[in-house]
Amino acid sequence: MDWSYTVRVWSIRKRPYRKPFQLRWQVGERAHSESFLTAGLAESRKAQLITAARAGEPFDVESGLPKSLLREQEDISWYQHARQYIEMKWPHSPASTRKTLAEAMATVTPVLVKDTQGMGDARVVRAALYGWAFNVKRWDEEPPPEYQAVLAWFERKSKPTSALADRMLVRKALDALTRKLDGKTAASSTIRRKRAIFHNALVYAVDAGLLTENPIPRVSWSLPEPVEEEIDPSCVPEPVQAAELLNAVRAQGARGRHLVAFFGCIYYAAARPAEVVGLRQEDCTLPRRGWGLLQLQETRPRAGAAWTDSGQAHDSRGLKHRSRRAVRPVPIPPELVAMLRWHVTAHGVAPDGRLFRTLRGGLVQESGYGEVWARAREKALPAGAAKTLMAKRPYDLRHAAVSTWLSSGVEPQLVAKRAGHSVAVLFRVYAKFLGNADEAANAKISARLGERGTPSP
Incomplete structure (x- = not known):
């Protein structure tokens, strides 16, 4: 738009037309006019223009209106x-x-x-x-x-x-x-x-x-x-409890045996469930002995067909808060390596390489693995504990993994990298677990100070 601060407003004149009262004014070199049914309406518009000009508002040369009135005309709900x-x-x-x-x-x-x-x-x-x-x-x-x-x-x-x-x-x-x-x-x-x-x-x-x-x-x-x-420690299972929960999943027949490695990826690799849903065989390094590696690079969250471009219930996207091509390598312990090797041998993989799938070859559903998890809690947790928040969601296995790494003395920076967090988020969310490491930290500091001997009093 072409704006101008040069404005002249002339007197209202009466003419023998349907709208007899005409207001004329000039913005820059361009003249404008507007006709009204009554003198009061014309005077009101004149006052608006004069007030805007005295307030130092710019006027649009094309329409002749000050910026405030132009905005009102262009306004939408x-x-x-x-x-x-x-x-x-x-x-x-x-x-x-x-x-x-x-x-x-x-x-x-x-x-x-x-x-x-x-x-x-x-x-x-x-x-x-x-x-x-x-x-x-x-x-x-x-x-x-x-x-x-x-x-x-x-x-x-x-x-x-x-x-x-x-x-x-x-x-x-x-x-x-x-x-x-x-x-x-x-x-x-x-x-x-x-x-x-x-x-x-x-x-x-x-x-x-x-x-x-x-x-x-x-x-x-x-x-x-x-x-x-902050994560409530009462929600997070200890390693023994996590092992019992995974055993209770395995004990649920064919469905449980198919999903035990799914839950194992959440626990041993701190993977998000949506990251495990689309996990492919080519993303896994599974040696016969020792530690393996997962290359996490895709998330398949279930958003509902009404919200995805594909019309499928699950969306396909990169890692959370990462670029689409980002890859998060996560070393995995021999326990998970063995579970995944057995899974591939017993169940094979989907045509697209996915490790976990429904009976019809589709993506595993939260409702399906949630039902298996609920039954595992009832079987594995002590009497009454199933009614508490302990391991209420499969996602709590991820919290258990991160808290286990922290309590084992792994540097927070490395824990954050493997879990796909920023260090700031790690300190904020897992503050209570970090706080519980004081005794171990004191022992490490004492051992280090002891290397140089005790100074004389």
Whole structure:
């Protein structure tokens, strides 16, 4: 746009036309005019132009309007902007991120409305926004009637995006991000993730000319302390307990024997379940004796067919927080080497080289291996322990692996590298396990100091 600060506003003149009151003004070298039905409307527009000129606003030479009025004309509702933001992010986001984006927008959008009259049930609203409004793959489909009514309501009731210049409205939106659908406080990590998405959506609004600045940095609002990010040691099985759990998996017939090495990869290699789902034989170095090696390079998280480009339930992506071509080598002990060698001999591999598969050759499902794990807990854990948080999820085997490495004296930097963490995340998440190593650390320091003898008092 061509902007100018040279503005002249002339007197209103009356002419014998349908809109008789004409306001004329000039921006730069270009003249503009606008006609109104009443003198009051013409005077109101004249006052807007004069106020903007005195405030030092730039005027658009083409339209003749000051920047503030031009922004109002180009403004769109928050609901429209949120959909445009989702559409912009969609092609470059993996399926799990698409779900997270939709969840964040579905959380904040219900509070950015003119009023709540006729909004509808909260769960129906969340389902309509999450599953349809902010899922690009479904935009060409017709939603169920109850969802159509919800989406039409938001099209009418959503506040303009420019309203987010009001910091109190932004605070209200940020507060909404802290609550789950049942009204309880969400996990700190969830709040931070949604807040980051909301922040990015407002940056996009600035880029689109809908806001002059991102208001979030100017809002006095603090994120909850991430205290729950530390791993609770009561969830993590000791090596003996982990071995008993794996034996209980193996004892569940053909299904258990097929999955025991799957759980073994999580425990002995600290692999994420989604990394094991797509593990191929060519990714494994399995010598007859000694330690082997896994070359982890792909993640197959289950996001649901509605969110993937392929239409398959599992997405295909690189390692978490790594480039698509990144590879994480993880040395594995002889125990896991033996389990994987036996698995290949007994079950073979899928046509694409995958070690683990369903009876029909598909990717193993969380529901399937979760059922096997639940039965293993009931059999392997002491009476009453199955009702606790001990090894509640297969993912707790990964925590057990990392805590075992740390308690064995392995340097945190090496533990972080093998687990696919940053060192900062390792210290924050596994702080309690690191803290329990004081006695061993003191012994090492004493041994080192003893090498030079004891100084005289």
